[in-house]
Structures are given as structure tokens and as C-alpha cells.
Amino acid sequence: MSTVALPTGRGLSAARPTSAAGGHTPLGLDRARITGGFWAARQDAVAGGIRWGHEQLERAGNLQNLRIAAGQAEGEPVGPVFADSDVYKWLEAVAWEQARRPAEDLLTLQREVTALVAAAQHEDGYLNSVAPARGERYSNLPWSHEHYCAGHLIQAAVAQVRCTGDRGLLDVAVRLADHLVATFGRDLQHDVDGHPVVEMALVELYRETGTQDYLDLARYFTDSRGHGLMASYGKEPAYFSDRVPVREATTVEGHAVRAVYLTAGATDLATETGDRELLALLERQFDAMWATKTYLTGGLGSRWEGEAFGEPYELGPDRAYAETCAAIGGIQWAWRLLLATGSAHYADAIERMLFNGFLAGVSLAGTEYFYVNPLQLRGGATADENRSPAHGRRGWFDCACCPPNVMRTMAGLADLLATSTSDGLWVHQYASATLESGALAVEVVTNYPWDPEIRLSVTRADGPSALRLRVPAWASGASVTVAGESRPAEPGSYLTLERAWQPGDEVVLTLPLDVRTVTAHPRADAVRGCVALERGPLVYAFEHCDQGADVRLDDVALVPGSAARGEHHPELLEGVTLVTARGRHLDVPEEYRSWPWPTAGGPPEVGEEVDLVAIPYYAWANREIDAMRVWVPALGDRP
Structure with missing residues (x-):
């Protein structure tokens, strides 16, 4: 039995708004716990892969790169220029797994790798083990991924301090963020990274520390896109989400992961600053993507060329790229829109992406992955490119962004189940779980998605409150039973149940599975x-x-x-x-x-x-x- 103790009252969530326009607060992994059923089995499988992931990072040279940067080893860095980001996503996965199921061996690995990362940091806060060896700092931002790696480090650091209380990686992240603040801006180096993610990360670091500079830098990076910075390097701007400013775009385009990471960060920015105009624009962009550029599976990105979104309705099944990381980014964007608006539309989108576009990316054993998720494979297909599904699922990739991304998403999955508002508990996704808001706690028991019944039992109630249950848009004929009385439930909305709940009260939501x-x-x-x-x-x-x-x-x-x-x-x-x-x-x-x-x-x-x-x-x-x-x-x- 592990002796690791979790921090209390920290809000163990990847996105923790301080002023959500929709008033939604994630329960976090301390108050939302998956206890069994479909998703528990999937989490347990991938948890084994987290330990194995450390071995892969060692074997692929990612950790050795950091040792070289720290002066603990000699040699040249190997792998893609964004190799550090795989280490940081793995560290984030470990943090969420510590919140889900604490384990001393993982905590030991986390602390060892964190110490290595800290040792590789420069005195001025700069940190990257690959880019400086291939050119000067920030000299090739379209492709160097220096801000991208910084973003994943910051996200891992926030997860680590929230889930374990350890501040080692947060101290590194703060020094790195301070370095970025001192380096980039309109009156400093006017430039953006070729791969967004730092925007989301800086907003979350602001939420964790209260440092306004981080929110301001996130705004600068977001608003500086679409003004020709990539073109100044001779690069194609659409690929880098730099052709149209975020505040003028009507849809998403270019590299799918870049595009949805950027819009997720912009949604964080709109939420924190109360920018309702920006939020409305992002909602319209999501709707355009969902209606015209999304596969039935929730997969995003129809082109192998540039791992990119195609034109509206360009959704060929056999050449679908639908990268696993793009589904993860789509979930992150939809979740942030849900927190800001409380709309069932985004919860429905998350469900489609989770069960299909995302989950197809990892084997049932939890240790093999798809990078690309087509909707058709022809008989006798040739296994050519490294990422081709015709190879079958792979244990790792030369470009290994997807495996640790799957790990961190699966470990933190319970964060997506429910939120609280001033008047009650909202349940967005269904799994056997325990959920606790300020005034209401429930136990959920279900064999969903195989069986139609979702049974919620009240375990604590502090006065009258509302319980809101999402009824998926596909669930025609849904019904709810409370205190022996049954009534229809409207698909595509939240069913609201308001009463003075008592422990032992039971609600049964039935979602027909025709x-x-x-x-x-x-x-x-x-x-x-x-x-x-x-x-x-x-x-x-x-x-x-x-x-x-x-x-x-x-x-x-x-x-x-x-x-x-x-x-x-x-x-x-x-x-x-x-x-x-x-x-x-x-x-x-x-x-x-x-x-x-x-x-x-x-x-x-x-x-x-x-x-x-x-x-x-x-x-x-x-x-x-x-x-x-x-x-x-x-x-x-x-x-």
C-alpha cells in the first residue's frame, strides 16, 4: 500500500479558471474519481504504459539529451528538436497518475527526472536540450519548438505541484516563464513559436501563481499570430496557424494539432480576461470545424501532407490523418469552451472524441499506439511510412508525441466528468465514479457504454441544490427516474433536477442504446x-x-x-x-x-x-x- 499523501483543496485540474464566464469549476481529481467500469479498465491499462514510457524515453535518448545539457554526459543531442516535450508530457502523466493512484515508484521517477530537468536549465532561465546545439537560441522559431517545449514543461509543473505538492518543477517553470517575459514582446523580440501550446500553459501558470506577466505574455503570443511572422522566415503561414489572426478567423486550418492547441489557449485567455467577443468568435470557429472538418469519429485533420485540416468536407476515410494528438487537442479545446459556456454541445463533442478519435489511438493493452487514425484500411495495404496504420500499433515512434500525450490524458480523465457551479453539480461524462461538489456528492454506478442505465446515489447533501445531467444529442427516447417517478429527458441538453436532496436518494438516467x-x-x-x-x-x-x-x-x-x-x-x-x-x-x-x-x-x-x-x-x-x-x-x- 502506498504511503503517498495527496495535497488537499488544491483543485487537481489541468485547467482551473479563476473567473470562468460560465461559472463552471472543474471538480478536479481530488473530488472526481473513476471507480470502475469501462474507463477504469482503460486507465489501468495505460498506467502500466506510463512506467514503460520512462524506459522508452531512456532508450530513445530524450533523457540523455538532458544529461548532456546539464553537463552530466558528453555527446550530441538526438531525436527531433522537440524531444524535451515528450519528457514533460510524461512528467505530467505521472502527476495525474499520482492523483489517481499514488505510487512510490512513480514518485521516485518523477523526482529523479525533475532534478535532471532542473540541472539542465541555464542561469537565465532558458531551457532546451536540443535547439541550442542546432543553432542559436530562438533563431529558427518556426521549427525549433522552443516555446512549445516550454509550454509542456509549464503544464507538467502545474500538474506536479497540484497533485503532489512538489515545487521542484514549478520553480523551473517560473524561471523559464520569467525568461520568456524578459525576452519576448512588442518592444522586445517580436516573434512567436511555430507550434502553439505555450499560450495554454502561460494562462495556467498565471492561474497557479497569480503573476500577471504570464497572462499578458499569453495574450501577446495569441494576438501576434496571423500577421506574417512565419512568412518572414520564408515559411507557409497556414501550416503554423499564422495566416489569419485568431480574432478574425472563421474556422481552423493548417496543421491540426497546432490549430486546436492555439484555439484552446485563446479560449483560456478569453475566459480569464472576460473577453466575450473573443469567446464568441472561438465558438463559431469550433462550430465550423465540427460541422465541416471533423470525422464521424471526432478525428481531426484530413491530410497526411502537413498533418493538416483540409477544406470543408474534405474527409476521405482511407487517407484520414486524424492524429491522436489532434483528438487530444480537440478535447482540450471543447473542455475549455464547456467551462466557459456550460453548453451540452461541447460535452457531446468531448464524448465523441474520447470514445472514438482518442481511444482508437491506444491498444487495449495500453502500451501500443496509433499516430494516425483512418476510417478505412484496404485489404493488403502497404506498410510504408513509419506512422502508417498498416504497420499495426507501434510501441513508440521516431516522432513520439502521441504516446505520452495519451498517457497524460488518460491519467487525468476524471477531470472531464463533472463541474460545479454556484447552485449545484453538473455531470458531463458518464463512468462509475464518485463526484463531490460544494453542496452535493453522488456515487455513479454504470456499465456505460454497454448498458443504458446510469444510476446516481446521493451520498452527501448540504441543503437544496441542483443536479444537472447531460442527455446526449443522440439519445432519443431518454428518460429519468427520481423517487419512483419517470419522465422524458430532452436530448442535446442538460436535465435539471432541483430539490432538497437527502443521502440515499437515487436518480436513474436511461439512455437508449439502439x-x-x-x-x-x-x-x-x-x-x-x-x-x-x-x-x-x-x-x-x-x-x-x-x-x-x-x-x-x-x-x-x-x-x-x-x-x-x-x-x-x-x-x-x-x-x-x-x-x-x-x-x-x-x-x-x-x-x-x-x-x-x-x-x-x-x-x-x-x-x-x-x-x-x-x-x-x-x-x-x-x-x-x-x-x-x-x-x-x-x-x-x-x-
Whole structure:
């Protein structure tokens, strides 16, 4: 049994607004704890990967780079220029894991790595183990990632002091932030980093320390984008989120992770400064992204070229990039918008990204990862580029941004479950958990997303208060039962229950988990005429190994409306609900099998009927790597 004691009353959250426009305060990991069920199993799996992640950082040379910078070893730094950031994301993961499940061995590793980071810091506060060896400080900001690495260090430092009380990394972060304040600004070095994240980090450091300079620098970095700074280096500004100022943009563009990290930081800035005009602009940008540039899975970024957003509705399934880090950044942005507005729309978006775009990025074992998350893999696909899913899940990458990002997100997942406001408790995501606000504490017991019931029992009540439960937009027919009385619940909103609660009171929210057939948007040319299956918050995929021996997954079509009720299989893929649908093979006519194709002709001939079995998309590629698809052509009703 661990003897590590958690700090109390610190608000163990990654984002802790001091003046949220929507009045929402995260419960934090000290008052929101996942206790079992679906997400507890996923957290436990990834927790093992955190320990293994330290070995990977040692093997890949990230830690050795810091030793060289600290004068403890000789040699040249290795790896990408942003190698330090992987160490910092790993440190942040350790901090949240300490809040979730304290462990002495992780605390020891945290302190050893923190001491190494501190030893590598320069006297003036500058800290980077790679960039100075490849040029002067800040001489190549579009690509040096010096501010990006600083941002991840600051985020790790804030997490560490909040979760463990250790100030070692916070002291390093403050010295580094003071150095940035003394170096950058309109009247100093007028420049921005090629990869946003420092904006979010500086706002959070302001929240932790109260130092106004950090908030002011976050505002400077945010507002300085879109004015040609990248172009002055001869770089393409859209890739670096530097083509259009944040306050003039109508959507997101360029490198997907950069774009959503920037907008998340801008949302923090709007929240802290009470800038409602900026917040409204960011809401419109999110809506444009969600409506026209987001995959069904919540994946973000349609282009391998530049890891970038494409044009509206450019959402091809087989070349989808949908980087795991982009889903994480999307969750961070949506969470900040939720804190600022209290809108169920953002909680729905978080749920879609969590269960699908994010969760697909890590294996069921918790130690192998996808960098790229397509919605289709063709049979016999060539495994070429290092990040290609045709390789299968990988233990690490040359560009290893995703694994430690998954680790920190999964360890801190309970932070996304609920918030408190002046009048009560809001529950945004559903998992077996204990949740405590100022006046109300509840225990949640559920087998969601497999079963429809979410049961909440009041364990403490201090006078009348409101309990608000999100009813997902997909949950048509939802209902709630309180004190034996049942009534409908409106999808896409928060159900409000106000009363003088007593310990032992019980609320049962029922979210129907009927299989839904989703039709592709007609402007999404790559999947026009296709359908996909969903059940509850889960997007489903057809994987080769679940089909009959004669089924050619690349050549099937689905009969809309034929999806059967899901059936749970506790022995398969750590327990999943399968969905079976009726389909037919599409037989390509002989004249289409060689070039030139006919100048006119009808559709492929309809072949024999087949049963098609679908699994949750997040679980694919845990048994074999072969054909997989989310979108399937729709046949329509045929005899």
C-alpha cells in the first residue's frame, strides 16, 4: 500500500479558471474519481504504459539529451528538436497518475527526472536540450519548438505541484516563464513559436501563481499570430496557424494539432480576461470545424501532407490523418469552451472524441499506439511510412508525441466528468465514479457504454441544490427516474433536477442504446452514398477478422436499416457489444477490370447476401491488421 499523501483543496485540474464566464469549476481529481467500469479498465491499462514510457524515453535518448545539457554526459543531442516535450508530457502523466493512484515508484521517477530537468536549465532561465546545439537560441522559431517545449514543461509543473505538492518543477517553470517575459514582446523580440501550446500553459501558470506577466505574455503570443511572422522566415503561414489572426478567423486550418492547441489557449485567455467577443468568435470557429472538418469519429485533420485540416468536407476515410494528438487537442479545446459556456454541445463533442478519435489511438493493452487514425484500411495495404496504420500499433515512434500525450490524458480523465457551479453539480461524462461538489456528492454506478442505465446515489447533501445531467444529442427516447417517478429527458441538453436532496436518494438516467444508421454528408464526396453504424457514444467499424471467410470487405455494401440489435460479448476484446448488419457483395463487371474503363455504364452488379459484423471503432487492430472500414456504400432495400 502506498504511503503517498495527496495535497488537499488544491483543485487537481489541468485547467482551473479563476473567473470562468460560465461559472463552471472543474471538480478536479481530488473530488472526481473513476471507480470502475469501462474507463477504469482503460486507465489501468495505460498506467502500466506510463512506467514503460520512462524506459522508452531512456532508450530513445530524450533523457540523455538532458544529461548532456546539464553537463552530466558528453555527446550530441538526438531525436527531433522537440524531444524535451515528450519528457514533460510524461512528467505530467505521472502527476495525474499520482492523483489517481499514488505510487512510490512513480514518485521516485518523477523526482529523479525533475532534478535532471532542473540541472539542465541555464542561469537565465532558458531551457532546451536540443535547439541550442542546432543553432542559436530562438533563431529558427518556426521549427525549433522552443516555446512549445516550454509550454509542456509549464503544464507538467502545474500538474506536479497540484497533485503532489512538489515545487521542484514549478520553480523551473517560473524561471523559464520569467525568461520568456524578459525576452519576448512588442518592444522586445517580436516573434512567436511555430507550434502553439505555450499560450495554454502561460494562462495556467498565471492561474497557479497569480503573476500577471504570464497572462499578458499569453495574450501577446495569441494576438501576434496571423500577421506574417512565419512568412518572414520564408515559411507557409497556414501550416503554423499564422495566416489569419485568431480574432478574425472563421474556422481552423493548417496543421491540426497546432490549430486546436492555439484555439484552446485563446479560449483560456478569453475566459480569464472576460473577453466575450473573443469567446464568441472561438465558438463559431469550433462550430465550423465540427460541422465541416471533423470525422464521424471526432478525428481531426484530413491530410497526411502537413498533418493538416483540409477544406470543408474534405474527409476521405482511407487517407484520414486524424492524429491522436489532434483528438487530444480537440478535447482540450471543447473542455475549455464547456467551462466557459456550460453548453451540452461541447460535452457531446468531448464524448465523441474520447470514445472514438482518442481511444482508437491506444491498444487495449495500453502500451501500443496509433499516430494516425483512418476510417478505412484496404485489404493488403502497404506498410510504408513509419506512422502508417498498416504497420499495426507501434510501441513508440521516431516522432513520439502521441504516446505520452495519451498517457497524460488518460491519467487525468476524471477531470472531464463533472463541474460545479454556484447552485449545484453538473455531470458531463458518464463512468462509475464518485463526484463531490460544494453542496452535493453522488456515487455513479454504470456499465456505460454497454448498458443504458446510469444510476446516481446521493451520498452527501448540504441543503437544496441542483443536479444537472447531460442527455446526449443522440439519445432519443431518454428518460429519468427520481423517487419512483419517470419522465422524458430532452436530448442535446442538460436535465435539471432541483430539490432538497437527502443521502440515499437515487436518480436513474436511461439512455437508449439502439443501433443507429448514419448517412454521410452529401458534400463529403469521398463517402457520398455511404452509411455507418453507431450505438450510444460509439462509432462502429467492420474489421476483416470478424467477417465470414468469403466476405471481401473492400467489396461490400450495406442494406440501410438492417442493423440488428447489439449483442454483448464479454470474452471478446476485453468485452464489447457487436452489431450485425445485412449486406451484399458488389461484383465489379468484367469491363471495369482493365483500362480503359467504359465511357458509360451502370453501378456494380449486386452479388450474394452476407452478414457483416461490426465492432467498436476504438477496438480495431488489436488482433490483426487487415481490411477495416467505418463507411460502407448503402444499397437501399433490394430483394
